[in-house]
Amino acid sequence: MKVSLVVGILVLGAAVIDTLVGSLSLRRRPAAGATALAVLAFCTGLWVVGYGLELGAAGVAAKVFWARVQWVGVMGAMVAWLAFGLAYAGFDQYTRPRYLALIAALPVLTVALTWLNPGGVMMQDATLRAVGDLTVLVQDRGPWFLVALAYGYAAAASGMALVAYAVVASAGVYRIQALALAGALAVPTVANVAYVLGGTQTIDATPFTFTVSNALALAAIRRFDLLDARPVSRRLARDSIVEHIDDGVLVVDALNRIVDANGGAKRVLGGDDPTGDAVDTVIPDWPEIVEEGRGDVVFGTTHGGRTYDVSVGSVTDDHDRLVGRIVVFRDVTERRLQLQRLDVLNRVLRHNVRTEMNLTYGYADLIRERTTDSELADYAERIEDHALELVNVADGAQAVDRALDETRLGEVVPVHESVANAVARVRSRYPRATIRVHSVPRDVDAGAVLESIVHALVENAAEHTDAEDPIVDVEAWADDDTVTVRVLDTGPGIPEEEREVLERGRETPLEHGSGLGLWLVSWATQTLDGSVEITENDPRGTIVTVTVPRAPPEPSGPDGNAQNA
Structure with missing residues (x-):
C-alpha cells in the first residue's frame, strides 16, 4: 500500500x-x-x-x-x-x-x-x-x-x-x-x-x-x-458558600491583618472593604475575643447598632503552626432581644404572678372561712383552686429555669442518684402514689439535668391520674454509649393533642399543652442530645422512654480512685 x-x-x-x-x-x-x-x-x-x-x-x-x-x-x-x-x-x-x-x-x-x-x-x-x-x-x-x-x-x-x-x-x-x-x-x-x-x-x-x-x-x-x-x-464549593452565606466571614493572617472578606462581612462593616486593615481596628476587644474564642460585638449600621456573635477559629498548616484565623459574624440581635423578653416574662411569671396569686389565695381562704353564705364560700373555693393552679404554673416555670440553668448543663452525676432524688421529691408531695423503682444501674453517670427529666415524668404520672392510689414504675438501664430511663403509669394517658404539639415543638393559640412538665422533658432531653419516645401502656396508661448519652467515666489516679476536677 x-x-x-x-x-x-x-x-x-x-x-x-x-x-x-x-x-x-x-x-x-x-x-x-x-x-x-x-x-x-x-x-x-x-x-x-x-x-x-x-x-x-x-x-x-x-x-x-x-x-x-x-x-x-x-x-x-x-x-x-x-x-x-x-x-x-x-x-x-x-x-x-x-x-x-x-x-x-x-x-x-x-x-x-x-x-x-x-x-x-x-x-x-x-x-x-x-x-x-x-x-x-x-x-x-x-x-x-x-x-x-x-x-x-x-x-x-x-x-x-x-x-x-x-x-x-x-x-x-x-x-x-x-x-x-x-x-x-x-x-x-x-x-x-x-x-x-x-x-x-x-x-x-x-x-x-x-x-x-x-x-x-x-x-x-x-x-x-x-x-x-x-x-x-x-475549593470552588467552599468559596461559593463563604461568599453567599448571610454571615460575615473574615480571613486574618498570622500578623492579624485582614486578607479577605466576604460580602456579608463588608455589609456588617458598613460596605467598606477591610482588606489590608489591622483586625483590631475593625473588631473591638479583639484580644479578648481571640482568647475566649467568641464574643458579642455591636456594630453601628444605617439602621442603628446591631449585635453580632463573633467567633474565631484558627487556621493551621500540616505541622499545626498558626497561619491565620477565620472570623465569623452572626447577627444575633433578634435572638438577644427575644432572650431579654423571655427573661423579663419569666421573672414576672415566677415572682410577680406567684406573689399575687398567693395573696389572692390567702384572701379567698379568709372569705371562705369567715362567710356564712354557702354560695359565696363555693366561689371563694374556686378562686383558691385557680390561684393554686397559677402558683403551680409559676413553680413549673421556676423548675424549668432551674433545670436548664447553663451553670448545671455541664454537670455529671450518677444515674441512680438522679433517679432516687427525683422519686423522693415526688413521694413527699404525693404520698398516696406508689412509685416503684426497678433495676437502676450503679456506677453509670449522665448529665445532672436527668434528675429534672425523671422528676417531671414521675410527677406528671402521679398528678394526672384518675386513680385514688396511682402506681408509677421507673426502670433504667445503660449500654456502652447511652442511658435509658422508662416511666410507666396506669393513668388516663397523655392526650393525643399534647403529644402532637410536643412532637412539632411549638404551640398555637388553639392547640397547646396543659402545663410545662412535658416541655421540660423535651427541652432538657435536647440539651443532652437525647431522645424521647411516648407510647401507650397495656392495658392502660402511658410509657415514656428517655434515652441520653452516657457520660464518660472520670479519669483514675495512681491509686485507682477517680480524680477530682
Missing part, C-alpha cells in the same frame, strides 16, 4: 473526528470549557489537514507555506488546551480575555516569527527527503523553535495537572473523564517527543494521533458527560 494512501486516510479520519468534536463542543456552549474544547478540536484539525497538504505539496516553497499554516494550529491548540484545563478545574476567572491574552502572547509571537522567520530564528535550510512515494520537508531548527517546544510541553503538562487537580479536589468522582482526557493528551505527546528526538527526518506521526485523541474526547462528551458535568471542587 502506498504511503500517500495511508496518509490520506489518516488525514481524512482525523479531520472528520476533529470536526465532530468541535461541533459537539459548540453545541454545549455556554458550558464551562466548551468553547475552549471546540477551538482545540478545530486547531488540531488545522494542524492535521495542514500537514496532509504539506506532504502532498510539490516543491519546497509550497511545503514551507503549509508548514507555517500548521503552526497556527499547533500554538492555538496549546492555548485552547490550557484554557480548557482552567475551566475544567473551576478557575474560570482566568479564562477571561485579559488572562487569555497573556497566555496567548508567546504563541502569537511564535506564529509571527514562523511566518517572518528573521535570521532563521524558527527554521533554517529547508530541503526535501523521499519517504515512500511522498517527499518530506526537512528543516534545521532555529533557537526560537526550542522556546516554542518548551511552551507547548509546559502548556500540555499544566493543562493535565489542572484536570488531575479537579478530579482529586472533587473526591475522584470524575475519574473516567480524567482518564479519557489523559489518554487524549498522552498519545500525541508521546508521538511528538519521538518525532522531535528522531531529528524530523521522517513523517511526523503527531497530527495523525489526533484521530485517537479526539475519539477519546468524543467518547468523554457522549458517554461520560464531559461538558455537561464538570468536577465541583471543594
Whole structure:
C-alpha cells in the first residue's frame, strides 16, 4: 500500500473526528470549557489537514507555506488546551480575555516569527527527503523553535495537572473523564517527543494521533458527560458558600491583618472593604475575643447598632503552626432581644404572678372561712383552686429555669442518684402514689439535668391520674454509649393533642399543652442530645422512654480512685 494512501486516510479520519468534536463542543456552549474544547478540536484539525497538504505539496516553497499554516494550529491548540484545563478545574476567572491574552502572547509571537522567520530564528535550510512515494520537508531548527517546544510541553503538562487537580479536589468522582482526557493528551505527546528526538527526518506521526485523541474526547462528551458535568471542587464549593452565606466571614493572617472578606462581612462593616486593615481596628476587644474564642460585638449600621456573635477559629498548616484565623459574624440581635423578653416574662411569671396569686389565695381562704353564705364560700373555693393552679404554673416555670440553668448543663452525676432524688421529691408531695423503682444501674453517670427529666415524668404520672392510689414504675438501664430511663403509669394517658404539639415543638393559640412538665422533658432531653419516645401502656396508661448519652467515666489516679476536677 502506498504511503500517500495511508496518509490520506489518516488525514481524512482525523479531520472528520476533529470536526465532530468541535461541533459537539459548540453545541454545549455556554458550558464551562466548551468553547475552549471546540477551538482545540478545530486547531488540531488545522494542524492535521495542514500537514496532509504539506506532504502532498510539490516543491519546497509550497511545503514551507503549509508548514507555517500548521503552526497556527499547533500554538492555538496549546492555548485552547490550557484554557480548557482552567475551566475544567473551576478557575474560570482566568479564562477571561485579559488572562487569555497573556497566555496567548508567546504563541502569537511564535506564529509571527514562523511566518517572518528573521535570521532563521524558527527554521533554517529547508530541503526535501523521499519517504515512500511522498517527499518530506526537512528543516534545521532555529533557537526560537526550542522556546516554542518548551511552551507547548509546559502548556500540555499544566493543562493535565489542572484536570488531575479537579478530579482529586472533587473526591475522584470524575475519574473516567480524567482518564479519557489523559489518554487524549498522552498519545500525541508521546508521538511528538519521538518525532522531535528522531531529528524530523521522517513523517511526523503527531497530527495523525489526533484521530485517537479526539475519539477519546468524543467518547468523554457522549458517554461520560464531559461538558455537561464538570468536577465541583471543594475549593470552588467552599468559596461559593463563604461568599453567599448571610454571615460575615473574615480571613486574618498570622500578623492579624485582614486578607479577605466576604460580602456579608463588608455589609456588617458598613460596605467598606477591610482588606489590608489591622483586625483590631475593625473588631473591638479583639484580644479578648481571640482568647475566649467568641464574643458579642455591636456594630453601628444605617439602621442603628446591631449585635453580632463573633467567633474565631484558627487556621493551621500540616505541622499545626498558626497561619491565620477565620472570623465569623452572626447577627444575633433578634435572638438577644427575644432572650431579654423571655427573661423579663419569666421573672414576672415566677415572682410577680406567684406573689399575687398567693395573696389572692390567702384572701379567698379568709372569705371562705369567715362567710356564712354557702354560695359565696363555693366561689371563694374556686378562686383558691385557680390561684393554686397559677402558683403551680409559676413553680413549673421556676423548675424549668432551674433545670436548664447553663451553670448545671455541664454537670455529671450518677444515674441512680438522679433517679432516687427525683422519686423522693415526688413521694413527699404525693404520698398516696406508689412509685416503684426497678433495676437502676450503679456506677453509670449522665448529665445532672436527668434528675429534672425523671422528676417531671414521675410527677406528671402521679398528678394526672384518675386513680385514688396511682402506681408509677421507673426502670433504667445503660449500654456502652447511652442511658435509658422508662416511666410507666396506669393513668388516663397523655392526650393525643399534647403529644402532637410536643412532637412539632411549638404551640398555637388553639392547640397547646396543659402545663410545662412535658416541655421540660423535651427541652432538657435536647440539651443532652437525647431522645424521647411516648407510647401507650397495656392495658392502660402511658410509657415514656428517655434515652441520653452516657457520660464518660472520670479519669483514675495512681491509686485507682477517680480524680477530682
